[in-house]
Amino acid sequence: MDTAPELRPGDDGFEGFQMRLAEDCVEYMLFVIRDKTDSQFPSLETVKKAADQKLEELAKDYIWQREPFKLETKVQKGLGLPYLQGTTRYGDNVEDEWLIVYLLRELSKSFPSLWVRVADSDGEFLLIEAAKVTPKWLSPENDTNRVWIHDGKLLIIPLSNNISSPLSLQDAIETIKSSPASLIHSTFIEAESFYRLEKYPAQIRSSLHHSRATIPRKLAYILHARPKAIAPATEAFYLRDPRALKPLLSPAPTPPLVFPPTDLVTISVRFTRVLYAQLKSQHFARPPAAWRGLLDTAEVEVATTASTTTTTTTTAGPAKSTAEERLAQLEMGVKVTTGFELLARAAHESASRVAREVALLLEDLAEDGGDAALPGDEEIRGWEGVAREDDDSWMDIDYRDFEKELGGGKGTAGFGDAGTQADLQKIVSRFEAFLNDDKAGIDGIDVDEMDRDDDSDEDDDEDVWEDDDEDEDKEVGFNEEQFAKMMREMMGLPSEDGGREKGKQKAVLEEVEKESDEGGDEDEDGDEKFREIMAQMESELKSLGALDLDPKSKGLSSIKEKGEGPEAGPASQKEDGDEESGDDAVDIDYNLAKNLLESFKSQAGMAGPAGNLLGLMGMTLPRDEEDSGDDQK
Structure with missing residues (x-):
């Protein structure tokens, strides 16, 4: 069978080398394809301005985890028309990705000629959300460039002449131009794919979290001027490098601290829930030396208060005393300030625009007279939401409530917000449906001819599939x-x-x-050699x-x-x-026992292979406390 020649750079139809997106990236493309019903044919610049305006309306105060939504004009040879393209790294916050999908869907409702394609490192992730209702002919092997958002709807390009093969971007554009009516619109697939968008735009505000922190006055000024700088600062602390942190731990750091703890104020810092959880969950065992005296004093105050007063208990648990609140605010302030210290030292080399803006603010502050230009206490008290403190009970998950949610229990308060409970119940229902589907294959769909090995002959394939059919109902157990x-x-x-x-x-x-001997003379020589x-x-x-x-x-x-x-x-x-005497003899391999004990000792009391193996055999060894003490000496 004749195959098409391989396209190379410079050839018509060459789409460039297909690079795989990073694991935490989402890519989006916006094409303006003229529609006969659209009397006003918008330009790419008009669409870009409308996208920026829509973003300002929906997510003015939103804090992006790593990179914001952005669009650039692109021209690709072979497509025949320019388009808008953008790539956003969302890091650990997948809500950034779904905010972009929501923004693009709303934007598509404003322009009848706008066609949007969005994908990430997993491919067509909108179809992954709708895997249960996706037709059998649509698979990860052929779904590339087939999923589009148009006029707020999810449309799918069908197979051409029943040929199941990957679709190039150029062919997808030609199909939309020539026969847009041929695209498939399934309300079931659309409902599943856009399920997470139902909580928008309210989700944009509910994803933010405000918490009070005690920080230097200079940092309070920076955060007030650039509140979105909390994202790169949190990442700098969360992913801190021990070598970069080492200068801060010295009693006399070189160069000096950018934000020394000398003039402290307590303000409310705006986070996303992901950013707040990243800071709150971090155990900062060795804070910078300049902060240790303050932390020690706060801890002594908490201990003294606890010994002289009785904390009141509410339905949510014991209430924090004033001393405990001050300690919690100081601990949060240490983490935030340390993150900004790390950020400021490498701000000029950072790829983050917000980080570079922080460096410029610090330079301007130094030129304007330093601390004399900082806001006073009266001005800080006038800032909007300066004393706001949100409840962080959403971080606490009771395993008993979790099990009730998994079991579909009703009549309980549950955990988290209503959206979290709905998402969990949906995941459980999908998983149960998959387990109860007797026709489901390894990938959760029926196995068809496309999944067979093309290199094997037909007879071998028939034997393999017959064996699978015979064994598919056998139970798998663990003894x-x-x-x-x-x-x-x-x-x-x-x-x-x-x-x-x-x-x-x-x-x-x-x-x-015995069975080998009964196999016949034709395999006797081979069996004899094998034996x-x-x-x-x-x-x-x-x-x-x-x-x-x-x-x-x-x-x-x-x-x-x-x-x-x-x-x-x-x-x-x-x-x-x-x-x-076999009963009294001790069966021990000295080298094996020595290696096993050394492996267990190297675990230092933590979980490891040696401890796990011994545990499976019902043996538990004590920690080597004597040696650990000698090591400390």
Whole structure:
């Protein structure tokens, strides 16, 4: 069969080298394709201005995790028309991605000639949301460039002449130009794909969180002027490099601190919930030396207050005292300030526009007289929302409420907000539907001919699929006793019923040999060679002691005879009667035991392979407290 020649740079139709998007990136393309019903044909610049205006209306105070929504004009050879394109890194906050989808869908309602395509590193993630109702012919192998947003609707380009192959961007544009009516609009797919957009635009405001923090006055000025700078500062702290943090830990850091803790004020800082959770959940064991005295004083005040007063208890738990609130605000302030210290030291080299703006503000502040230009207490008290403190109980999840939600329990307060509970129930319902679907394959859809191996012949394929059909209903179980027994044998330890197991293994081997002998003369030569090879391997492994599972291991005794063990010498020699006593003998491979103990010790009390293996076999070793104490000395 003739194949089309490979396109190279400069050829018509070449779309460039297909680069995979980063894991936390979303890409969006906006095409203006003339529609006969559209009397006013908008330009790309008109669409771009409308997008910026819509963004200002919907998300003026929104804080982007890494990069904001942005559009640039692109020209790609072979497409025949320019378009708007943008890429946004959303980091750990997937809400940034869905805000962009919502913005693009609303924008498409304003221009009948606008066609929008959006995808991320997973591909057509809108179809992933609607995987349960997606038609069988649409798969990750052929869905590229087929999903479009137009006039607020989700449209899909169908297969051309039933040919299931990836669709190029150029072919997709030509299809939209020539026959837009051929695109498929399914209300079921659209409802599932846009399910997360139902909570917008209210989600934009509910995703923000305000928390009071005690910070230097200079930093309060920076945050008031550039509140979105909290995102790169939080990331600088959350992903802090020990080498970059080391100068801050010194009593006399060089260069000096940009935000020394000398003139502190308490203000409300605006975060997104993701940013707040990243800071709140971080355990900052070694704060900068300049802050340690303040933290120690606050902790002493909390301890003194706790010993002299009784905290009141509410339905949500014990209420914080004033001293505890001051300590919490100071701890948050230390984290925020440390993040800005790290940000300011590398702001000029940062790819973040907001970070560079912080550097310019600091330069302007130094030129205007430094601390003399900072706002006073009266001015700070006049700032909007300066004392706002939001409840952060959304971070607390009771596992009992979580289990009730998973079980579909009603009549309980649940956890989180209504949107979180709805999302969880939807995930559970989808998972249960998948488990109850007897026709579901590995990928959650019916396996068709496209998933078969093209390199194998038809006869082999038929045999494989017949075997799968016969085995698909078999139950898969886990036998803990058999697993523990297998691990004992792998580690060279005696089996609890070694004799009986040997008898079973021998019977199985005899049965296998019997079946091999009955296979016919045509495979006799091959079987004989196979048995010879296996016999040679078995002999070599036995000579090395790898297959010696009897409770007569010579590992320790051989060491003692050579004078290497602690009891080497005449006292280590045994009488014949003692050697034959299998019940009293201790079956230990000295090297194995030594390596196992050293592996367990290297875990330092944490979870690890040695501890897990011993736990599966019912053995628990104590921590080596004596050695740990010696190490500390």
